[in-house]
Amino acid sequence: MEYPIPQGLLEPYVADEDVEGLQRDEELLDLSFAGNLGAYTLTEWIRDGGTRYERNSDYYLRAVGAARDDRSLLSAAPYFETARIEIIPEQSSRVAALETGNVDNVSLPPDRGQQFINDDETMVVLEPTPYNTILSVNMRDNGWTFGPGNLFRATAFRQALAAAIDKQQLIEGILNGFGTEHVTWQPAFSEWFPGTEELTMWGVPDDGVYGAEPARDRAKDALEEIDADYRYDGDTLVGPAGNQVELELYYNAASPTQELAAEFYRQEFEANLGFTLNINAIDATPFSENYWSGSPGEGEELVETIDGQTVRWERPSPANPGPRSVTAEEAWDLSTIFGLNTYPRNPLTNESFFDGPNSAYNPVGYYPEFDAQAVFQRMREAETRAELPMLPRSCFSHSTRNSPTLCSRSARTFRATTPRFAARSPTSQTGSTSPDGTRSNRCHKPTVPTG
Amino acid sequence: MGIGRYIVARMAWAVMVSLIIVTITFLLLAFAPNPSVSEAATQAALQGGDPAAAAERERALRGLDQPLYVRYADFLRGVYTFEWGWSQNRAQPVTAALKEGIYYTAQYSIPWTVLTILIGPLVGVYSAANMYSWRDHVATGFAFFGWAIPNFFFGIVLLVIFGVSLEWVPISYDPTVPVVSVANAFQLLLPVVVLVTGSIGAIMRVSRNESAEFQNAAFMKTARAKGVSPLRAYAYHVMRPTMVPLSTTLVSQLLVIFLGSSLLIEIVFGIPGLGRVTFDALINQDTNLVLGSTLLFTFIAVVGNLIEDIVFTILDPRISYDDR
Numbered sequence: 214m215e216y217p218i219p220q221g222l223l224e225p226y227v228a229d230e231d232v233e234g235l236q237r238d239e240e241l242l243d244l245s246f247a248g249n250l251g252a253y254t255l256t257e258w259i260r261d262g263g264t265r266y267e268r269n270s271d272y273y274l275r276a277v278g279a280a281r282d283d284r285s286l287l288s289a290a291p292y293f294e295t296a297r298i299e300i301i302p303e304q305s306s307r308v309a310a311l312e313t314g315n316v317d318n319v320s321l322p323p324d325r326g327q328q329f330i331n332d333d334e335t336m337v338v339l340e341p342t343p344y345n346t347i348l349s350v351n352m353r354d355n356g357w358t359f360g361p362g363n364l365f366r367a368t369a370f371r372q373a374l375a376a377a378i379d380k381q382q383l384i385e386g387i388l389n390g391f392g393t394e395h396v397t398w399q400p401a402f403s404e405w406f407p408g409t410e411e412l413t414m415w416g417v418p419d420d421g422v423y424g425a426e427p428a429r430d431r432a433k434d435a436l437e438e439i440d441a442d443y444r445y446d447g448d449t450l451v452g453p454a455g456n457q458v459e460l461e462l463y464y465n466a467a468s469p470t471q472e473l474a475a476e477f478y479r480q481e482f483e484a485n486l487g488f489t490l491n492i493n494a495i496d497a498t499p500f501s502e503n504y505w506s507g508s509p510g511e512g513e514e515l516v517e518t519i520d521g522q523t524v525r526w527e528r529p530s531p532a533n534p535g536p537r538s539v540t541a542e543e544a545w546d547l548s549t550i551f552g553l554n555t556y557p558r559n560p561l562t563n564e565s566f567f568d569g570p571n572s573a574y575n576p577v578g579y580y581p582e583f584d585a586q587a588v589f590q591r592m593r594e595a596e597t598r599a600e601l602p603m604l605p606r607s608c609f610s611h612s613t614r615n616s617p618t619l620c621s622r623s624a625r626t627f628r629a630t631t632p633r634f635a636a637r638s639p640t641s642q643t644g645s646t647s648p649d650g651t652r653s654n655r656c657h658k659p660t661v662p663t664g
Numbered sequence: 665m666g667i668g669r670y671i672v673a674r675m676a677w678a679v680m681v682s683l684i685i686v687t688i689t690f691l692l693l694a695f696a697p698n699p700s701v702s703e704a705a706t707q708a709a710l711q712g713g714d715p716a717a718a719a720e721r722e723r724a725l726r727g728l729d730q731p732l733y734v735r736y737a738d739f740l741r742g743v744y745t746f747e748w749g750w751s752q753n754r755a756q757p758v759t760a761a762l763k764e765g766i767y768y769t770a771q772y773s774i775p776w777t778v779l780t781i782l783i784g785p786l787v788g789v790y791s792a793a794n795m796y797s798w799r800d801h802v803a804t805g806f807a808f809f810g811w812a813i814p815n816f817f818f819g820i821v822l823l824v825i826f827g828v829s830l831e832w833v834p835i836s837y838d839p840t841v842p843v844v845s846v847a848n849a850f851q852l853l854l855p856v857v858v859l860v861t862g863s864i865g866a867i868m869r870v871s872r873n874e875s876a877e878f879q880n881a882a883f884m885k886t887a888r889a890k891g892v893s894p895l896r897a898y899a900y901h902v903m904r905p906t907m908v909p910l911s912t913t914l915v916s917q918l919l920v921i922f923l924g925s926s927l928l929i930e931i932v933f934g935i936p937g938l939g940r941v942t943f944d945a946l947i948n949q950d951t952n953l954v955l956g957s958t959l960l961f962t963f964i965a966v967v968g969n970l971i972e973d974i975v976f977t978i979l980d981p982r983i984s985y986d987d988r
Contacts, residue, residue, distance in 0.1 A: 232725050233750065242755050260754045260764060261936035261944070262839035301836050301934045305820055309828045310835040498947060506702050509715060530715035531702040574706075 222246055249273045252291040263299040311335070323388040323470070341402050344552045345395055348478065350374070351547070353507075353578035355540035358461055360452045362441035365546075368582060370435035375415035377428040377485035378478060387473045396421070398566075403557035425485040432486055450487040458488035460546040463504065466494035471549050478547075490547070500550050503543045505576045510535030519570055519580055526571045533575040541576075564589040667974075674973065678966035682959065689958045690739060693951050694732060700752075701728070743959060749952030753945060758956040761941055766960075769926055769937035771843060772852045776859040784864040788871025789903060793894075795876060803868065811865025816928040819858045823932065826854060837934040855929045875903070 218241065226235040240246040243255050250273060253266035268291050278287025299316060301307040308325055310316040321329060321337070329335045350356065350365040357363035364370040375396075384392040394417050399406045414421020429445065436443050442453040450458045462478065464471040472494065479490040495504075509529035516525050517536035526535045534540075556562040565573040567585040701722045708718030723729045727738070742748060748758035791803040827835045834851050841847045878884060887897045927939030938957070945953035 236750060236752075236755065257840070259839045259936060260756065260761065261940050262768075262837075265840070299836055299838075299934070300936070302931045302940070303820070303934065306823060306835055306932060306934060309823065313828055313831055313835050315835045496947070498949065502702065506706075509705070528708075528713075528715055530705045530708065532706045 219246055253296050261300055263297060266296040266298075268294050323391045326389055326391050339391065341400065343400070343554050343557050345398070345400070345555055346474075346549070346552045348374070348378075349548045349551070349577050351545050351577055352580075353537045353540045355544040356546055356578070358544045358546055359458050360441065360454070362439040362443070364432075364435055364439060364443065366580075367435035367438040369431045369438065372413075372415065373428045373431035373435060373486060374482070376422045376424070376431060378416045378481045379418055379423055380416040381418060383474065383477055387470060387477065398555055398563060399560070400555055400557055403555070403560075405557065405560045428485045429487070445487065448487045460488060460490055461544075462490050462492045462547040462549070463495050463500055463545055464492060464549045465500075466496050474549055478549075495550070497550055500548070504541050504545045504548070505551065506531035507534035507539055507541035507576070510539035514539055517570075524570055528573075530573070533572060536570070537578040537580075561589065561592050564592075671970070671974070674970050678963075678970060681966055682962045685962045686743065686955065686959055687736075689955055690736060693949075693954060694735065696949065700726065739955070743955075748956040748959075751945070751950055751953040751956075753948045753950040753953060754941075758952045761953055762938070762956055762960055764936070765938035765941035768839065768935050769930075769939065771848065772855045772859065772929070772935065772937075773926065775852070775856050776863070779856065779860045780863045780867065783860065784867030785871040785903065785907065787864065788868040788873075789875045791868065791872045792875040795872075800872075804872075806861075807865040807868040809865075810861030810863075813862075814928075815858050815862045816932050818861070819854065819929060819932040822854050822858065837936075839936055851933075855933050855935065859929060 222238070222240060223235070225231070226238070235241070243258060244251075245255070249269060249271040252269055252272050252274075254269045255264060256267050257265040272290055274284075274287045275290060278284045278290060299310075301310060301316075304322055307316075307319050308321065311319045311329075326337065330337045350371060352363060352365045354363075356365055380394040384390060384394065393401060394414070396412050396415050396417070397407060409420070416423050418424070425448075429448075432450065433445065436445075443458070444451060446455070452458055462475055464475040472492075475490075475492040479492055482488055482490050509531065510526065515527075515529055515535045516523060517538075518524070524536075526533070529535045529539070553566070554562075566575065566579075567581055568589050569586045570578075570580040701719050704722035705715035705719040707713075708715045720729070727735060746759060748762075750756075751758050751761045754761045787803050787807065791800045794800050823833075823835065826832045832850075833854055837851055838847070841851065884897060926937055927943050929935070930937045930939045938960075941953065942957040942961075944950075945957060
């Protein structure tokens with residue numbers, strides 16, 4: 214978590230380079246430096262057990278509420294005497310706690326969403342998220358573990374992969390309908406969304422391109438782009454030795470949703486593209502360390518000629534260690550482990566992903582096939598907001614055609630709460646809900662304070 | 665050697681064993697990649713800085729640039745002065761983290777241990793006294809059920825029945841409840857039940873089989889001939905020799921399942937105990953806390969085995985350490 218910290222609090226530690234002291238500063242640990250900025254004050258922190266808060270009667274927004282008629286609701290804020298965040302690791306226990314009234318606010322898994330939507334005693338809020346869920350393909354030299362060549366580098370093959378997966382069925386079957394198809398880097402609710410007229414709806418049967426025939430057609434186009442002798446033997450994609458192509462997919466071992474999605478991808482690729490997928494469960498930390506991130510290259514390793522232009526990796530990092538020849542320790546083909554932020558409020562931030570082969574964040578070795586750097590440069594130089602909309606939209610249209618990653622879905626996070634609190638106080642939802650839903654909230658409301 | 669010298673020798677060996685285990689753990693973690701270094705480099709790259717310099721700086725700040733023997737020596741010095749370092753994951757000293765974990769784990773593990781030691785052998789002896797009767801079959805069936813069913817699954821099932829449907833017990837564990845209180849007893853009832861049913865199976869079967877051997881022994885016939893009541897005959901004359909081999913099973917069973925069971929139960933019931941502390945430390949590569957936990961469990965195991973050996977000789981006077 215990142216948040217602003219008063220400079221005066223940090224200065225003594227910076228001057229003395231006292232890392233240990235900074236780590237152990239009590240004001241930083243319990244956020245007591247926040248003063249009257251928060252509606253609640255931390256009173257107790259039980260590691261792995263949760264946190265307890267009490268009402269901050271000096272909450273600074275009360276003055277705003279007193280001064281402005283359109284913010285009058287804040288004049289008596291906050292409206293609860295105490296608040297509590299509990300840590301309940303087991304998902305079924307979390308949901309059961311909501312059912313029994315032990316907690317008032319919880320993140321729900323998709324398969325329980327409809328149950329609570331139908332429950333009159335519970336209010337379910339569907340919150341859009343800036344994070345996408347993607348199927349990454351490894352375009353570096355340690356990708357395409359099956360054999361010679363790397364078909365992932367061919368745009369047509371990435372399009373074939375995207376056309377082979379039925380996003381609607383995935384959302385209905387695995388997310389119980391709680392998600393939206395995602396065919397470009399921006400979610401549909403974003404101001405910078407290019408609009409569906411400009412997009413090819415990969416993997417959307419109703420309005421777009423999906424199925425064995427369109428997928429195989431594009432795959433066959435891709436086969437002509439690489440040197441190795443891959444071909445279709447009937448409906449089966451075979452390699453130079455005549456064996457069926459077999460690839461490795463890694464998913465998060467802690468996510469039942471990802472496991473189901475991985476199984477679905479396997480079925481779709483076998484049926485529509487004729488290759489098999491071995492799915493492997495792995496914890497996110499070792500995957501990040503050994504597969505996703507690589508040791509930065511050095512010297513001549515960091516220079517490559519791409520489309521006739523010399524590109525140098527000035528600042529290699531584990532997230533982009535260098536050209537495709539610089540790889541992580543372990544080989545991998547596809548992964549569903551990491552979703553990425555689409556930055557719908559500030560599209561320029563996406564330069565981290567698309568600003569050329571040597572962008573700040575490029576573990577998969579993507580080389581943009583459009584002049585992304587020029588687009589981002591024009592965004593940076595825009596002098597008025599009015600200049601902006603067309604620029605990111607053009608960028609994200611290109612991202613659809615290029616399909617650097619296969620954007621499968623934009624899931625929504627669920628927060629279910631008991632309506633009695635929401636009815637009395639729309640701002641009663643305190644605490645935070647992490648994307649994996651490991652926290653649930655409880656609000657205690659004996660009386661409405663009058664002070 | 666006398667028992668005094670034997671205990672001293674065993675304790676010295678315990679220290680050596682803990683040193684070996686901690687050294688192995690230290691080496692394994694030392695050669696594992698540290699995520700904070702790569703995170704620092706990534707952050708620097710995203711902010712336009714120099715990732716290589718950031719990685720080197722991070723390594724220097726964490727002392728990872730020092731030779732291995734220097735880091736090991738610092739670590740050993742810290743261990744034996746109880747300066748077990750700072751837990752990055754929990755933002756508190758390692759000793760404080762372990763104390764907090766033990767505080768919550770002890771609340772269910774002590775009643776679990778006591779009940780297991782009491783119920784397991786008693787059920788086994790009872791089963792042996794009624795061998796092959798319906799009472800024996802019921803007791804055996806109950807023991808095997810508890811042994812076979814996974815603890816975490818059983819815990820969830822009980823939670824659904826007694827917590828959700830009947831609402832007799834709370835769903836989530838409240839760590840702020842006073843330790844000695846009815847509320848705490850209720851919220852720990854299900855975890856203790858699950859753990860006891862899971863651990864008495866093996867103990868019950870061993871005690872049943874061992875005590876069956878002594879039922880028709882000469883001393884039992886003598887006891888019956890002297891008019892000793894069945895209760896005293898089983899509780900005193902049969903139980904005692906049964907406990908000699910059973911003590912081995914008891915100690916090893918309770919030590920082996922201490923961490924595994926406590927982790928799964930703590931996750932299901934939301935108890936912030938030692939199992940979760942250790943597991944989270946492993947996942948987040950919180951080196952200091954992993955090493956601290958390893959040391960703690962090493963001491964528990966070594967002391968437990970020492971207690972087992974001492975109990976052995978107390979239970980069976982025929983065992984002597986004079987010739988060792």
